[in-house]
Amino acid sequence: MKNFQHLRKVLMGSAILCTLFTSCSEDELANLKDSDAVFQEQEGMIVVEVETTPAEEGWTENTATAGFTGTSYYQNSGDAQMNNPGESILEYSVQINTPGTYRFIWHNKVNEGDNTTEANDSWLRILGAHDFFGKKNATVKYPKGGTMVQSDKIVNGSSKDGWMKVFCSGTLDWSWATRTSDHEGLNIYATFNEAGTYTVQISRRSTGHAIDRFVLYNEEIVSKEEAEDLSNAESR
CATH class of the missing domain: 1.20.5 (Single alpha-helices involved in coiled-coils or other helix-helix interfaces)
Structure with missing residues (x-):
């Protein structure tokens, strides 16, 4: 029995x-919630859906605006944190298997109002990276408190404790526009000299800014078009 x-x-x-x-x-x-997920770099690229980790206070999980990937996106629904990075941090562990310099981009959107220069930014920091900077042609700049490897010049606008203000502009649609340094629009890079696990941190800045996914890719291995392909699966 x-x-x-x-x-x-x-x-x-x-x-x-x-x-x-x-x-x-x-x-x-x-895309079930997993705060302990480790995203694996494969052939020079890592793809991360922001909703994989649980939303922190002030971030709202939403599906109202079409055009996102995965199951949802996160939007800053809390107070603006214009000069106060580190509020409501979303953390993601990324495993770099191929050392090198990687470009950072995110699929994001102005999702409140109709001004392309408002509700358009959040804070970004990558812990453990051997270099974390904005670059365009010969111009290289750093957030305040960052690792000064190639330059001692600081990005224009607000920055603090190694945090960059990262913004999109020019459209109200979902886009891969990912820039830092006011009035310059520098691309964002991180250098990893050794294979290992690093931490990507995102915190709230402008109310109404929505983030869908982010990608780290080595431009020597992966093209911009390949990195921005929305059909790419999450790197797990």
Whole structure:
């Protein structure tokens, strides 16, 4: 009798699990919340859906604005933190297997109002990187408190404790526009001299800024078009 009751419980549990997982799409299963996820660099690129980690206070998980990937996006619904980076930090562990310099881009949107220069930025910091900077042609600049490797010049506008203000501009649509340094629009890079696990941090700045996913890619291995392909799967 005991063996029969045990078998019955096992079968019931299996039925429940089957019901749970068959009710989810592959994308939904891939994007279940996991604050301990480690995203693996593969062939020079890492793709991360921001909603993989649980939302911190002030970030709202949303699906109202079409054009996002994965299951949702996060939007700053709290107070603006214009000169106060480090509020409500979203953290992501990324495993770099191929050392080198990687460009950082995110799929983001002005999702409040109709001004392309407002509700358009959040704070970004990459812990452990051997270099973290903005660059355009010969111009290289750093956030205040950052690692001064190539230049002692500081980005224009607000920065603090190694945090960069990262913004989009020119459109109200979802875009890959990812820039730093006011009135210059520098691209963003991080150098990893050694294979290992590093931490990408995002914190709230402008109310209404929405972020869908981000990508780190080595420009010597991966093209811009490949990195911006929305069909790329998350790197797990």
